[in-house]
Amino acid sequence: MNITKHKWSEIWNLNTSKIQSLELIYLINNLSSCCRIVLKTTSENDLITICYNYNLSFKSSEKVFYIKTNSYQHSTHNNSESIKCREYYISKKDELTLLLKKEFQNNNHFEIGELLDYPSCCITFFKRYFALGQLNEMNFNHFINGETNSSFYLNNFLIENDIGLLSHFPCNTNCVESERIGLERFTFLEKEFPEIAKEFKKKLRCDIYLNKKKKHFKINDFNNPKKNYKLDNCQIINFK
Numbered sequence: 010m011n012i013t014k015h016k017w018s019e020i021w022n023l024n025t026s027k028i029q030s031l032e033l034i035y036l037i038n039n040l041s042s043c044c045r046i047v048l049k050t051t052s053e054n055d056l057i058t059i060c061y062n063y064n065l066s067f068k069s070s071e072k073v074f075y076i077k078t079n080s081y082q083h084s085t086h087n088n089s090e091s092i093k094c095r096e097y098y099i100s101k102k103d104e105l106t107l108l109l110k111k112e113f114q115n116n117n118h119f120e121i122g123e124l125l126d127y128p129s130c131c132i133t134f135f136k137r138y139f140a141l142g143q144l145n146e147m148n149f150n151h152f153i154n155g156e157t158n159s160s161f162y163l164n165n166f167l168i169e170n171d172i173g174l175l176s177h178f179p180c181n182t183n184c185v186e187s188e189r190i191g192l193e194r195f196t197f198l199e200k201e202f203p204e205i206a207k208e209f210k211k212k213l214r215c216d217i218y219l220n221k222k223k224k225h226f227k228i229n230d231f232n233n234p235k236k237n238y239k240l241d242n243c244q245i246i247n248f249k
């Protein structure tokens with residue numbers, strides 16, 4: 010895809026994913042107050058330059074881990090070597106960055122969610138189901154029954170394809186606060202990166218089939234109604 014590179018080009022050049030680059034761009038443009046991204050350690054110098062240029066502060070995780078280069082955090086790569094990565098916590102204020110790092114170190118989900126501006130209803134939802142061990146694979150099975158409609162702003166099933174507007178999992182298919190965040194980000198993208206907005210809208214408007222037993226989903230492209238999956242015992246969300 011041909012992303013307009015005249016703005017924030019150094020961020021696109023980090024060679025991470027669209028979604029992670031956008032996390033930084035939302036932060037710079039005051040659409041979020043903190044973010045966490047996963048970056049290969051060799052990109053750290055580039056991140057230092059970006060943080061210097063945009064008055065951002067960052068901290069890195071103590072632990073190092075290895076992920077595949079073709080994972081969604083690094084979708085611009087096309088081989089599958091393992092690369093050494095760290096988590097990076099970024100905000101405009103040192104104290105906020107430090108706090109975010111601390112909460113991640115302590116796995117304090119509620120505090121992390123609050124720092125990342127997730128809606129309180131969604132944080133509560135996550136915490137409740139996480140505690141019950143029911144969120145191994147985040148999906149909407151908990152609260153939809155049969156077929157339901159939802160706004161494409163809330164579709165976070167395509168994150169692994171590097172497509173999505175939200176950084177969190179919404180608490181239900183009609184979460185008003187999540188929809189507000191999705192709309193705000195989409196409006197920003199339409200103005201600054203119309204190619205990305207167009208791609209996101211096209212792909213996020215689709216039917217997601219949730220298979221309870223196997224806990225997986227299948228996608229029926231909303232713009233291609235001829236492609237009709239016949240899946241029994243599925244719950245369906247029509248993202249429009």
Ligand SMILES: [Zn+2]
Pocket residue numbers: 128129130131132179180181184185186187
């Ligand atoms: Zn919510």
